[in-house]
Amino acid sequence: MILAAAQREFARVGFSGARIERIAAEAQCNRALVYFYFKNKGALFEAALDEAAEHRSGQMGAQPQTLAEGLIYWFGQNFAEPTRIRLIMQEALADTFEASIPARRQAYLDEQVGIVRAFQQHGLLRGDIDPRHLLTMFLALTSFPACFPKIASVSLAVADEKQLQEEWKTCLKIVADLLAPPGAQP
Numbered sequence: 001m002i003l004a005a006a007q008r009e010f011a012r013v014g015f016s017g018a019r020i021e022r023i024a025a026e027a028q029c030n031r032a033l034v035y036f037y038f039k040n041k042g043a044l045f046e047a048a049l050d051e052a053a054e055h056r057s058g059q060m061g062a063q064p065q066t067l068a069e070g071l072i073y074w075f076g077q078n079f080a081e082p083t084r085i086r087l088i089m090q091e092a093l094a095d096t097f098e099a100s101i102p103a104r105r106q107a108y109l110d111e112q113v114g115i116v117r118a119f120q121q122h123g124l125l126r127g128d129i130d131p132r133h134l135l136t137m138f139l140a141l142t143s144f145p146a147c148f149p150k151i152a153s154v155s156l157a158v159a160d161e162k163q164l165q166e167e168w169k170t171c172l173k174i175v176a177d178l179l180a181p182p183g184a185q186p
Helices: 002-017 020-026 031-037 041-062 067-080 082-093 103-121 131-147 149-156 161-179
Strands: none
Touching (some): 002 031, 002 041, 002 082, 041 067, 041 082, 041 103, 067 082, 067 161, 082 131, 103 131, 131 149, 131 161
8 A cells, every 4th residue: 555655646746746744644554654664765766666567567468469469558558557657757757867777677678678579589570670679669659648648639639538549559550560570460
């Protein structure tokens, strides 16, 4: 309950704006209990981010096997979980920038690069693009409308969330076709 409350608080107001008092109140505990489990606000923020990455790792088993279906799947997951997306955005917006990524999240990203590489080796993705670059493209493509739904709605000229989702799925299918090796089914 503490981590879930912390994720919502950090997603809502960022690291600087987050207050342990509000997190404790939402988790229905006191500040001392929060500090018992987490050394400080920074440790709680890291734990909240780590849990979000672990949650994503748990969703890997349901990932479809084609690129188009995979992009649509991850777009749907991101769109359905705006708190997780906002939490990750808040990490990017935090006042401090550390060049190193915590080990658990680095392992998650390394696993993702490995999956992209495996898709390339099996002829499901073009092999002439660095897998790290492809992963970065996939993260952007599946996250942008969830991060910036108003901008995406305007640029796609859609009136509501349902139309946005359908139009973006069409875009993702087009991108999958472009990234597939010649003659491969995306």
